[in-house]
Amino acid sequence: MTRLDEAKxxxxxxxDVAIVGAGFSGLYMLLRLRRLGFSTxxxxxxxxxxxxxxxxxxxxxxxxxxxxxxxxxxxxxLQQDWRWSERxxxxxxxxxxxxxxxxxxDLRRDIALETRIAAAVFDEGAAEWRLTTQGGxxxxxxxxIMATGCLSAARVPDFPGMAAYRGKTYxxxxxxxxxxxxxxxxxAVVGTGSSAIQSIPPIAxxxxxxxxxxxxxxxxxxxxxxxxxxxxxxxxKDDYAALRQRARAETRSGTIYEFSTQGxxxxxPEAREAEYERRWRKGGANFMHAFNDILVDKAANxxxxxxxRAKIRETVSDPDTAQALLPHDHPLGTKRICVDTGYYxxxxxxxxxxxxxxxxxxxxLTETGLRAGGKDYAFDAIVFATGFDAMTGALAxxxxxxxDGMALKEAWTAGPxxxxxxxxxxxxxxxxxxxxxSPSVLSNxxxxxxxxxxxxxxxxxxxxxxxxxxxxxxxGAQETWVAHVNExxxxxxxxxxxxxxxxxxxxxxxxxxxxxIGGVGAYRAICDEVAANGYRGFRRExxxxxxxxxxxxx
Ligand code: FAD
Ligand code: NAP
Numbered sequence: 001m002t003r004l005d006e007a008k009x010x011x012x013x014x015x016d017v018a019i020v021g022a023g024f025s026g027l028y029m030l031l032r033l034r035r036l037g038f039s040t041x042x043x044x045x046x047x048x049x050x051x052x053x054x055x056x057x058x059x060x061x062x063x064x065x066x067x068x069x070x071x072x073x074x075x076x077x078l079q080q081d082w083r084w085s086e087r088x089x090x091x092x093x094x095x096x097x098x099x100x101x102x103x104x105x106d107l108r109r110d111i112a113l114e115t116r117i118a119a120a121v122f123d124e125g126a127a128e129w130r131l132t133t134q135g136g137x138x139x140x141x142x143x144x145i146m147a148t149g150c151l152s153a154a155r156v157p158d159f160p161g162m163a164a165y166r167g168k169t170y171x172x173x174x175x176x177x178x179x180x181x182x183x184x185x186x187x188a189v190v191g192t193g194s195s196a197i198q199s200i201p202p203i204a205x206x207x208x209x210x211x212x213x214x215x216x217x218x219x220x221x222x223x224x225x226x227x228x229x230x231x232x233x234x235x236x237k238d239d240y241a242a243l244r245q246r247a248r249a250e251t252r253s254g255t256i257y258e259f260s261t262q263g264x265x266x267x268x269p270e271a272r273e274a275e276y277e278r279r280w281r282k283g284g285a286n287f288m289h290a291f292n293d294i295l296v297d298k299a300a301n302x303x304x305x306x307x308x309r310a311k312i313r314e315t316v317s318d319p320d321t322a323q324a325l326l327p328h329d330h331p332l333g334t335k336r337i338c339v340d341t342g343y344y345x346x347x348x349x350x351x352x353x354x355x356x357x358x359x360x361x362x363x364x365l366t367e368t369g370l371r372a373g374g375k376d377y378a379f380d381a382i383v384f385a386t387g388f389d390a391m392t393g394a395l396a397x398x399x400x401x402x403x404d405g406m407a408l409k410e411a412w413t414a415g416p417x418x419x420x421x422x423x424x425x426x427x428x429x430x431x432x433x434x435x436x437x438s439p440s441v442l443s444n445x446x447x448x449x450x451x452x453x454x455x456x457x458x459x460x461x462x463x464x465x466x467x468x469x470x471x472x473x474x475x476g477a478q479e480t481w482v483a484h485v486n487e488x489x490x491x492x493x494x495x496x497x498x499x500x501x502x503x504x505x506x507x508x509x510x511x512x513x514x515x516x517i518g519g520v521g522a523y524r525a526i527c528d529e530v531a532a533n534g535y536r537g538f539r540r541e542x543x544x545x546x547x548x549x550x551x552x553x554x
Pocket of ligand 2: 062063064065151157172190191192194195196198213214216336338357362386387388441500505
């Protein structure tokens with residue numbers, strides 16, 4: 001039996017719900033639907049569960065939301081039992097946690113691993129989705145849920161000469177499971193985003209020489225990670241339910257930080273500097289919340305940006321290298337703020353060189369390395385920390401066809417169009433978890449995942465209860481939502497950066513701010529209100545006699 005057959009063996013070939021992806025989203029979605037008695041399977045391309053934390057095994061990979069918060073909240077016993085070893089958990093620990101969840105809730109029996117979904121086509125007559133795996137097998141399901149991740153389509157720029165290069169190449173998002181030993185090697189890292197900034201210090205500590213190719217300097221704040229203390233753990237666990245509720249309902253980012261009620265320019269310069277210094281010393285993205293207008297007021301933002309630039313000058317000994325590392329082309333935080341451990345200090349090592357490729361771009365890979373600005377560099381290994389086709393890439397790599405054979409890719413050529421980031425008009429019964437138009441990547445993503453999963457599970461349950469076979473956004477509701485997402489984004493400084501939030505990292509991708517910036521609390525209230533009003537803005541269709549019924553409530 002193939003793995004897919006094994007996964008199917010426990011149930012009907014025709015599923016109530018097919019879920020694509022077995023990261024945090026897919027696993028919780030499976031659990032919710034199974035508990036409601038729906039026949040459900042997860043289809044996952046990887047050889048195991050974990051999503052982001054399965055794929056991104058590069059040295060230094062860890063979360064930048066504190067582990068007490070970057071974890072599921074749906075099960076009180078789970079959050080009490082699990083013990084995190086550090087303030088910010090590293091990738092192996094997060095992966096162990098996800099595996100623990102899969103085992104604890106007996107999820108694996110409904111997951112088909114090594115099963116990439118290549119196509120999903122809506123059959124209007126039967127009101128169901130037909131999924132085809134890369135291996136050619138097909139699955140029919142009334143609903144299809146894309147739990148495919150916002151940062152799961154790894155991207156290496158289309159450099160000429162890739163095939164000619166004789167050394168080893170790696171992408172941070174597809175790191176070899178056996179690890180990589182860079183000892184004694186001359187290594188290049190291309191990119192200075194979050195993945196690069198985390199991986200550069202440990203690679204530099206191991207390699208004979210490391211050359212970093214930087215196109216855009218980024219803002220980074222120190223993590224100042226520490227081993228978990230009993231006291232800190234207790235401060236969360238004693239009050240977990242209330243704290244989680246606060247993160248869900250009362251914050252914008254789904255994370256509890258030390259929020260400020262003051263604007264940066266409302267305080268005296270000395271007090272402002274002291275506040276930045278205090279937060280810099282504590283570490284983490286809490287720095288972004290020193291004042292409440294850093295992401296909306298350019299002058300306020302400049303005070304924080306100047307503070308970080310001064311820290312870079314202070315940290316990096318060589319003035320030319322320091323100068324090259326100073327971010328200058330975007331307001332602080334409008335590209336995701338990086339959180340590092342010894343990043344700027346790494347440029348003081350004798351074995352590290354920074355090459356600025358802003359004005360002298362990488363032209364080609366060669367047999368021995370790469371050529372940038374007309375100069376040849378030789379390397380034993382090149383690490384591409386070049387990011388992802390974010391938010392839409394994983395969806396675009398599946399041939400998704402809705403009504404009248406319309407391709408999702410075509411429907412979204414001018415940028416993704418969704419209602420609430422949950423569904424797209426013309427694609428009935430197709431849900432997205434953390435889809436474009438929802439807070440997703442602007443939040444503690446697990447908070448957003450749990451909210452979407454709960455909303456989708458409740459929606460599918462409501463459809464069953466009403467005897468409805470179909471749900472789809474009304475075009476008017478969708479257009480209003482897309483306009484709202486855009487309008488709210490433009491009240492902030494975010495659209496001023498050439499970020500992956502804007503699709504700007506992919507040549508030819510339409511530039512539109514993709515996530516919803518209204519905050520998870522406000523967004524949740526909107527979604528709940530839509531559901532409470534009979535799924536306002538969605539069109540529903542009652543069952544027809546020739547269509548198979550869904551499983552009865554368990
Ligand atoms: P993913 O974890 O991306 O899982 C999607 C799964 O779908 C993958 O396993 C993929 O293989 C599978 N898949 C995709 N397409 C197909 C297909 N066609 N067929 C079958 N399977 C498919 N978020 C935070 O909030 N805080 C952090 O600190 C943080 N750190 C991060 C660090 C890194 C290095 C990266 C890349 C992301 C980080 N994120 C962070 C975002 C992170 O992606 C989310 O927090 C979360 O893990 C997403 O879970 P998911 O299940 O939605 O998607
Ligand atoms: P990224 O932020 O998109 O960074 C990619 C880097 O590659 C950028 O510096 C980019 O430069 C550079 N690059 C791309 N093409 C290039 C080219 N042709 N020549 C030279 N440089 C090139 O990707 P990422 O670092 O993987 O991070 C993606 C997201 O994942 C993060 O923003 C974050 O949400 C998440 N993440 C989180 C953590 C964490 O700390 N928890 C860690 C890793 C990732 P330009 O800026 O000039 O395009």
